[in-house]
Amino acid sequence: MESIKNIISVKINGIDVSIEKGTTILEAARKINVRIPTLCHHEDLCVAGNCRVCVVEVEGAKNLTASCAAPCEQNMVIKTNTPKVRSARKDLIALLVSEHNTQCTTCYRSTNCELQALASEYNVDNNTYLSVLKSGLQVDRSSWSIEKDDSKCVRCQRCVRTCAELQHVNAITVAHKGKDMKISTFMDLPMNEVVCVNCGQCIIHCPTGALTERRYFDNIWEAIGDEKKHVVINTAPSVRVAIGEMLGYPPGAHVTGKMVAALKKIGFDSVLDTNYTADLTIVEEGTELLGRLKSKIKDEDDSVALPMITSCSPGWVKFIEHMYPEHLGHLSTCKSPQQMFGALAKTYYAEKIGVKPENIVSVAAMPCAAKKFEANRPEMKSSGYQDIDAGLTTREIGHMIKQAGIDFSEISDSDFDSIMGDSTGAAVIFGATGGVMEAALRTAYELITGRDVPFDRLNIEPVRGLEGIKHAAVKLENCLEAYSFLEGVELRVAVAHGLKNARIIMDQIKDGTSPYHFIEIMACPGGCIGGGGQPIPTNDKVRMERIKAIYQEDSDCKLRKSHENPEIKQIYDEFLKDGPLGHKSHKLLHTHYTKRNRY
Amino acid sequence: MQERLKRLDVILGIHPESPYQVMEKALKRAPKDIISDLIDSGLKGRGGAGFLTGLKWKFAAAAEGDEKFVVCNADEGEPGTFKDREILTIVPKKVLAGMGICAYVTGAKKGYIYLRGEYKYLVPHLEREIAEFHKNCFKLELDFNVEVFLGSGAYVCGEETALLNSMEGFRGEPRNKPPFPTNNGYLGKPTVVNNVETLVSAQVVSRIGVEEFKKLGIQDSHGSKLFSVSGDTPRPGIYDLEFGLSLDEFVREFGDGDTKAVQVGGASGFCVPRKKFQSTTIGFPGGLTGDSLPTGGSMMIFNSSRSMYNVLRNYLDFFEEESCGQCTPCRIGCQQLKVGIEAVKRGDKDPEYLQQLLKLTDTMKITAKCGLGQSVANSFSSIVDNFREEMIY
Numbered sequence: 001m002e003s004i005k006n007i008i009s010v011k012i013n014g015i016d017v018s019i020e021k022g023t024t025i026l027e028a029a030r031k032i033n034v035r036i037p038t039l040c041h042h043e044d045l046c047v048a049g050n051c052r053v054c055v056v057e058v059e060g061a062k063n064l065t066a067s068c069a070a071p072c073e074q075n076m077v078i079k080t081n082t083p084k085v086r087s088a089r090k091d092l093i094a095l096l097v098s099e100h101n102t103q104c105t106t107c108y109r110s111t112n113c114e115l116q117a118l119a120s121e122y123n124v125d126n127n128t129y130l131s132v133l134k135s136g137l138q139v140d141r142s143s144w145s146i147e148k149d150d151s152k153c154v155r156c157q158r159c160v161r162t163c164a165e166l167q168h169v170n171a172i173t174v175a176h177k178g179k180d181m182k183i184s185t186f187m188d189l190p191m192n193e194v195v196c197v198n199c200g201q202c203i204i205h206c207p208t209g210a211l212t213e214r215r216y217f218d219n220i221w222e223a224i225g226d227e228k229k230h231v232v233i234n235t236a237p238s239v240r241v242a243i244g245e246m247l248g249y250p251p252g253a254h255v256t257g258k259m260v261a262a263l264k265k266i267g268f269d270s271v272l273d274t275n276y277t278a279d280l281t282i283v284e285e286g287t288e289l290l291g292r293l294k295s296k297i298k299d300e301d302d303s304v305a306l307p308m309i310t311s312c313s314p315g316w317v318k319f320i321e322h323m324y325p326e327h328l329g330h331l332s333t334c335k336s337p338q339q340m341f342g343a344l345a346k347t348y349y350a351e352k353i354g355v356k357p358e359n360i361v362s363v364a365a366m367p368c369a370a371k372k373f374e375a376n377r378p379e380m381k382s383s384g385y386q387d388i389d390a391g392l393t394t395r396e397i398g399h400m401i402k403q404a405g406i407d408f409s410e411i412s413d414s415d416f417d418s419i420m421g422d423s424t425g426a427a428v429i430f431g432a433t434g435g436v437m438e439a440a441l442r443t444a445y446e447l448i449t450g451r452d453v454p455f456d457r458l459n460i461e462p463v464r465g466l467e468g469i470k471h472a473a474v475k476l477e478n479c480l481e482a483y484s485f486l487e488g489v490e491l492r493v494a495v496a497h498g499l500k501n502a503r504i505i506m507d508q509i510k511d512g513t514s515p516y517h518f519i520e521i522m523a524c525p526g527g528c529i530g531g532g533g534q535p536i537p538t539n540d541k542v543r544m545e546r547i548k549a550i551y552q553e554d555s556d557c558k559l560r561k562s563h564e565n566p567e568i569k570q571i572y573d574e575f576l577k578d579g580p581l582g583h584k585s586h587k588l589l590h591t592h593y594t595k596r597n598r599y
Numbered sequence: 600m601q602e603r604l605k606r607l608d609v610i611l612g613i614h615p616e617s618p619y620q621v622m623e624k625a626l627k628r629a630p631k632d633i634i635s636d637l638i639d640s641g642l643k644g645r646g647g648a649g650f651l652t653g654l655k656w657k658f659a660a661a662a663e664g665d666e667k668f669v670v671c672n673a674d675e676g677e678p679g680t681f682k683d684r685e686i687l688t689i690v691p692k693k694v695l696a697g698m699g700i701c702a703y704v705t706g707a708k709k710g711y712i713y714l715r716g717e718y719k720y721l722v723p724h725l726e727r728e729i730a731e732f733h734k735n736c737f738k739l740e741l742d743f744n745v746e747v748f749l750g751s752g753a754y755v756c757g758e759e760t761a762l763l764n765s766m767e768g769f770r771g772e773p774r775n776k777p778p779f780p781t782n783n784g785y786l787g788k789p790t791v792v793n794n795v796e797t798l799v800s801a802q803v804v805s806r807i808g809v810e811e812f813k814k815l816g817i818q819d820s821h822g823s824k825l826f827s828v829s830g831d832t833p834r835p836g837i838y839d840l841e842f843g844l845s846l847d848e849f850v851r852e853f854g855d856g857d858t859k860a861v862q863v864g865g866a867s868g869f870c871v872p873r874k875k876f877q878s879t880t881i882g883f884p885g886g887l888t889g890d891s892l893p894t895g896g897s898m899m900i901f902n903s904s905r906s907m908y909n910v911l912r913n914y915l916d917f918f919e920e921e922s923c924g925q926c927t928p929c930r931i932g933c934q935q936l937k938v939g940i941e942a943v944k945r946g947d948k949d950p951e952y953l954q955q956l957l958k959l960t961d962t963m964k965i966t967a968k969c970g971l972g973q974s975v976a977n978s979f980s981s982i983v984d985n986f987r988e989e990m991i992y
Binding site for chain 2: 053098181
């Protein structure tokens, strides 16, 4: 009965709609496939109601109503497409255009820009109003990761809401008022000097080209054209399930083979798989976790920091450096798969193929903006050179494939090169939130007990999906002799994605109430598949499609446990001879962190 | 008619019954009776928007909430308005008594006076008054506590939801409505936000009763009103006048004999040219013949030496600064109106461009998020319509 009371009905464009109380007019309209244009609205974010493009006519109201912000009321009569509405919308779009840098032809977001699409849809004349674009605006290119161009900002505040609500970072916010109102940083400092963690979520939530990733593909083209250089690229698991969207495929399209083929066509000397170092990460990180558990439980050494937290996500790493610098001990010392790859590319790989490391240009194809910053961290030079020369986003890779004139739909599949091209299903799922945890449990449980992890077909469902914080517990029984100290222990793990959830996890650690042994944290909502370098739009529907594709890849794999990767066995036999966490691996595959301040 | 020009001293005067005695009397009545009296009195908000005060109190009283608040809006920022300052200086007890009655009616235990930053010098004076008020509350067993909250200077914070954001430590930006403050106000709790003079008038209704109150003013605009008279007048100042007087009467009393136009309601109000003085009544729009103009009390008089282009440009300067900047029509619209009339004046745009700008004010009126953006159109269209040639030549 309660639920019936909460159902109300409204009339939209003459059609009766029954919706739950509290539903906005915009949501109700979408239910019956009436599209109302929006700009400041984004499914991931709270309502703003500030662009006003979504205005509609509500019978009895003297003004138009912003449909994104107004809840439906019983018997409301709504019209979304009247002359009054269209004329007002067109005027609003013309106003936004008058404040905008309209050099669309040279804009990185051209053809993927929400303002451009609206202006075109409403046939807005650029000369309706005089230009009130501020003069002298400088593009902020101070950050390795993010480019901020205020001349293209529409003040929708999607970035501000993203940074505050989804990420709890608050690096960018609204400053000043009236005509001077703009999106700014603390004290108007450049982006590289503020708490920005480079996650790039602001980029994928920006409707225009005001926030974009720093592009480095021109440098890569130059290296590819240089015959002396040996250019290798490693591609992250989440890139393969999203790159299709850049090239006309629906979200979640299975295009791994095509992507590899295209990258080879582009001229990369070797197309390798970040999954390889993802598997390596699991072996190193799993060993580290078991070491910490042993020290804590067997040796009763209280100086060991538990829970241990993953360190694959560079946005998350910079977040903890800024926000919880006193708790850096909880981070695994493992480098991210990208940086492990870089360190090995200019050592192990260089040796293997007989190329001088100084001639290797090591590129990473990543779903991520923060990877650019990570590649340029001063400590990431353990090969003696900059380990990763450039981190490119999925979007940049898409652009390169287009620039190369490759017809992506016609190209046939190709396999990753070797060495460092083999991988397992455990590595593929790194791309989705919960994936690292699942991969780690598959390996750790087997190391400890000698048996498969006790979940149906190795699928650890409790850590999958888009819930902000997920938990699981595995009882360790009948442990192998070396791990008898873990007998009867319930291994408790948690998975968090989106930095607002990371904050909840960290506050528990701070308060000493964290019940976990091991935690996976990814900076971006959904994990890497929802990364700041992924195709735009990214929303929950798109995230779910990409996640589905990731788990499909995993279940299609013959090998689904990291420690079974033959090339991983090989590298410990041939190169990292003192084993996981040994001297050499310590030098190449592990790192340290920097305490940063909050400003 | 001449009667309406008499100083009434309803608001600022001293009466045999002290404000706290009025409050004591009110507190003996049932809250619902006070509300129905207020509604019957037809008292409308004195900040300028003119919402029925009794209705506002009724909504807040009916709203569910473990905590409720009364906020006195003393962020007097409308250009040409300076009456709240005088009220707070001369008769603060009436304001506090109004707040006390509102607290009693709604169940609020906490009240704030949101004081315009520039009125900081009033803080010690108000705090002394508040201390005395608290003693009276204690005597009357009214659990109600008032504090002064100092604004930071943004005009838009006079808008009630921007004011609440400002109090909560957020940017002074208007919120989406609904929800309205009476249900979801300060800290998300039911809140009555009333202008200083509104609270005094609510207290006046309690003092003199509905019938006496309704004798003042005209249909749909009852009571008296403080007017801040400024500009080209030999008698600038604050006047307690009845609603319903025509602008013609007003100008005969306050003009300098050379009055060209009167701006009623401040920069966000309407500019009335001489030829419309007789047909314009000051009051809330109702069933009267001719135009009825509401006003927060600002009456700016311009004589023939004034360029209405400069007057308008001055307003637009103000608005493009004082828009909060969040919504498209207000932020960009204000800038466009300003650069637009400048371009027409310079001859860079044809006079026809004024039509485009008038159309823009229509868009702003129906799409802006708050009253600020919606009312910029008032001064613009009334000046451009009535003094078109001054915009061009």
